[in-house]
Amino acid sequence: MDTCDALLIIPPFDFTMLNSVTGRRTGRSGYYLYYPPLGLCSMAGALRARGFRAQVADGQFERDWPGALLERVRAQKPALVGVLATTPVLPVVHELALALRELRENAGLDFRIVAGGAHVSCDPGIVPDLGADYGVVGDGELAVCALADMLVRGHGGPEDAPGLVWMREGELIRNSPSPPAAVREYPPPDRTTLDRNKYFNPFMPAPTTTVISARGCPFQCLFCCRSQSMGSYRPRPVEAFLDEAAQIRAEGYGFVSVIDETFTFDKKRAAALAEGLLRLGPGFAWSCQTRADTVDEDILRLLKRAGCINISFGVEAGDNAVRGAMDKGVDDDAFTRAFSLCRKIGISTNAFLMIGSPGEDRAGVRRSVEFAKKLRPDYVVFNVATMFPGTAYYDRLIADGAADRSIWTRYMLGQAPLPVLNETLGKPELVALLNGAYRSFYLRPAFMARKLARLRSPGQAWHLARQAATVIGDYVMKGS
Structure with missing residues (x-):
């Protein structure tokens, strides 16, 4: 070696x-x-x-x-x-x-x-x-x-x-950080020491990787640490991104996840990126994540033509009031419109929601699950709302004396679990609500029928069976 x-x-x-x-x-x-x-x-x-x-x-x-x-x-x-x-x-x-x-x-x-x-x-x-x-x-x-x-x-x-x-x-x-503009000068990532065949998405026919066109986040959601951990929104030059995409394709990757926090924050720039990807030619599939209030039919159609097959949206909750309290300024109508447009255009969707956000009660969790069903994403991910450093929620808990900074060292040493954000409901009930959310969303005949109707190969059927086994094993067969 x-x-x-x-x-x-x-x-x-x-x-x-x-x-x-x-x-x-x-x-x-x-x-x-x-x-x-x-x-x-x-x-x-x-x-x-x-x-x-x-x-x-x-x-x-x-x-x-x-x-x-x-x-x-x-x-x-x-x-x-x-x-x-x-x-x-x-x-x-x-x-x-x-x-x-x-x-x-x-x-x-x-x-x-x-x-x-x-x-x-x-x-x-x-x-x-x-x-x-x-x-x-x-x-x-x-x-x-x-x-x-x-x-x-x-x-x-x-x-x-x-x-x-x-x-x-x-x-x-603590030394001063790298200047924000430095992102424009970084060399492209080096993936050559990795075995690309180990990296995959079960529904893609080729090795997968990730790429980023802009670091940081322009928004300040109270539950998220991205603006602190990654800094302010800092886009890379469009040509640098496209050069890297071309190199990724040359290295044999067939599917790319663009992991910008909000890919369509700047629609003009997103359009330039998509038009550049179009020039790479057919057969290059990719996904991205963004906010529902930053998309419209025109940009979604362009992304689709450029090879985008999946978009993830952070829905967070099924209640405008709960979302507003976390400074997630996207209302129900924006989500309904975004998911509907994606279905119309032929882009699959993922929805991410939290169980037990501050101020959310049992009825609020039920509203979140029902709202997820109404949106009809291809996949949904529920997570228990958890406290992380660098978030405004964490700073508030520290200021109120409800948490102390030693929690992370104690967690690291196995002396404490990761803290949840909703102590009113309590951890056992949050786990029960999480299990129930997954069962309620995935174990529906209509959902299963849609997934089965879209299978195109035995390999996809095998991977779907494994996904189903994981969900059932985690959230159906295990007690709360």
Whole structure:
């Protein structure tokens, strides 16, 4: 195995969050839609553009965790080991960091552990508790390149790395973040060290990946941390996005998920992106996510012609008042219109809703489920509304004394579950409502008939059966 300067790791996501909220699923999830870790690939691209040898290791596929990964570190001898740290997998990241420190000491290796991702960006004080040597807030491309300069070439110091979190004489130091305009200059992500055939969407006939055309979010929903973890809305140059899309196609990927927070926020720009994708020619399918109040028939028809086959909408609740209280300023009519237009044009849809938002009672949850049925999405995802750092809800709870900042360290150490946002209903009832929501939506004869009528191959039938088994196993057969 070749040595490298930087090894960037995504830990396995084994539904730690779901375990902690619902008290079930102690093993790996039956969830089997896998995308490459775009953020780590982007940092690998930046490092390679600066002449460093960088590789990405995807822990989702490691059956011997963390043993196989530790052996890889021992063999490749990187100077920098980066680990993606999102809130749900903090216990896994902590376990890995401790194991890496033990390996470093016992094997005489010389590398530094760097944690980055949404949680570190919103809660940088957790970096020492995680066991990392450094943390990165915000975009990581410039920071990892500066660290590689320091660790591999002996140039500069930690104070030169934008967004770096580090300790100096017992004091936690936070460097200024990367400038917002830097996103326009980042090299394209490097996906070449990954096996593309491992990444798939069960209803797509080819390997899948992700791409982003704009970082950050222009909205300020109270439940979401994106505006803090990713910063303000920062679009990439249209041509840079199209060049990357062409490269993705050349590498053999046949389906792409565009993961902008709101793809159609700027309709003129979205149209330019779609027109560029049209020029790539037929056979390039993609999806996106956006807000219902930023689409109309013209833009949806253009997206469809450009190969868009699926759009996800964050519905959040089936009640205008509940949505208004979370500063999600999209009303029922906008959702009804958007889902109806997508059906008319032939774009499939996903709806995301939360169970137990602040102020939501049992009747409100029932309204959410019924509203989801009325919208008729192809798929719906319900989640228990959970507190995350970097959200306005979290800041309010801290200010009111209803939560304290040690919750994340206690969760990481297995001393506390992830906190829910609706303590009035309580966790057992929220789990029962979640189970009921899934049963009520998916176990309807009309829904099943529609799904069966759309099957086009034995492979699709097999994947649909697996999805059905996962839903039934999680939300029907298990008690609340």
